[in-house]
Amino acid sequence: MAERKAVNKYYPPDWDPAKQGSVNKRVGQHPLRDRARKLSQGILIIRFELPYNIWCDGCNNPVGMGVRYNAEKKKVGNYYSTPIYKFRMKCHLCDSHFEIQTDPKNHDYVVVCGARRKEQRWDPHQNEQIVPEDKATQKKLATDAMYKLEHGSDDQQKSKLARPSLGQLQGSRGQWKDDYLLNKLARNKFRSEKKAIQAKQAGDKGLLQKSSLDITLVEETDEDIQLAGLLKYRTTESFDETQRRKRKEIESRPFFGERGTSQVGTSSIQSLPKSKITPEGKIEEQKKRLGIVISSQTPSPFSERQQKQFRQPSVTLIKSSIPKETTEQKLDLNLAKTVRSHQPGNEDISDRNQQSSALRSLISEYAESDESAEN
Incomplete structure (x- = not known):
């Protein structure tokens, strides 16, 4: 490099070194060019490299050791015969300046202003260093x-005193001889830990997206795991168990509802067992099945005379004296009034018609049984 610069220098033809001096003097500039622009103030621009890690006071950002700056070098004093220099430079992350000064007494550098040193010093006596x-x-x-x-x-x-430890170090030196295998084990361990960390981060990210949250998740503890195990956000029984339970409830429920809302057909009434129960008992039993509740103040659908006639043994004579149509019409009218008085007003008309048809079929059955008894 120096040889190339010496060969490529340009000397003007009218330049006379005896009269004009050097080429730089003839041109009117310093050999160091812009580095010497403040040389009149005793400042020289040099390339300075940070000796240790620092924190900038202007932006509070860390600046690593070895970062290079264009610094202003200036002599500020002497330590005996050794000069003390101060270096002023501008932070590359902000507009603030910081100054570092040499310390010949302690063979170190001292931060004067604009930054602070990151403490990574230790006592060599405690570390058993030379x-x-x-x-x-x-x-x-x-x-x-x-x-x-x-x-x-x-x-x-x-x-x-140091010989035993030295011998131990020499003996253990063979274990570290295969540095490739040791580095391979260290890399594999680092990669496995890195994959675990990435998988955990991906799970946390998915949980936050699913929950639509924008918070920072902390590390879970044993207490959190135990508390989460006690919480259950699902039903205590499965779908099949729920279906079986509902089926049992339906089977245990009576066929005729309590309020008479179940649909009862004529076939179900005709399938009732025929016994020697009185007509009043059969009608009361049918009313209970249909859900018709008659209070104590409600009169019976049969008159007292008809009740006495049912109790008398000579049913044929009484029946022959009463027309058949008149008896059926009275029974139908009285039963319809009773059903109408005890049915709620908001029930469906179809339910009333079904109940009334069931009662008619029951009355016709009683009439047929009476005719067969007369014959």
Whole structure:
């Protein structure tokens, strides 16, 4: 690079080094070009690299070690004969500036303003590291022979104490010889953990989308798992069990409803067993089946004379004296009035017609039985 620059320099034909001096002096610029634009103030522009990690006070962003800046270098003092320099540079993430200064006494750099250092320092004595001697100890070793002898004996004692640990390190060195296999195991472990983390994140994301939530999920604990196990958001019985339970309820329910809403046909009345029960008992039983409740104040559909006639043994003579149509018409009228007085007003007309037809069929059955008795 230097050879190329030297060869490619341009010298004007009217340039005389004896009279005009150097080419830069003739042109009127510094050899360092723009880097020396503040040289009159004692400032030189250099390329500075951060010696450690810092935090910028302007934007509170971390700046890593090794980041390079165009810094203004300026001499601010001396430590004995060693100069102390200060470097001022602008943060690449914001418009603030920070300054770093050399510390020859401690062989370090110090942040003056505009930033703060990320503390990653430790005591080398606690880490059992090799600590170089300071200036005072080195001067004493050079001038005092007795101190040098004592210092040497202390070093020999330290080496004897460190021999077992050194031998152990040399013995365990063979375990770390196959670095490829160890790196492979470390990579596989890292990948498995990474996949588990990604699967967990995907599950959390799906749960948030399903619930339409925009919150941050925390790690679940054993107490949360136990509490979630006690909660159930489903029915205690299955579909088949529910169907069986409903079927049992339907089977245990009476065929004729309590309010007489069940449809009763003529065939069901005709299938009732014929026994020697009185007509009043049969009618009362049929009313109970149809859901007709007659209060104590409601008169019976049969008159007292008819009740006495039913109780007398000579049914044939009484029946012959009463016309058949008149008896049926009276019974039908009285029963219709009773049903109309005890039925709710909002019932369907079809239910009333069915009940009235059932009663008519019952009365006709009684009439036929009476005719057969007369014959």
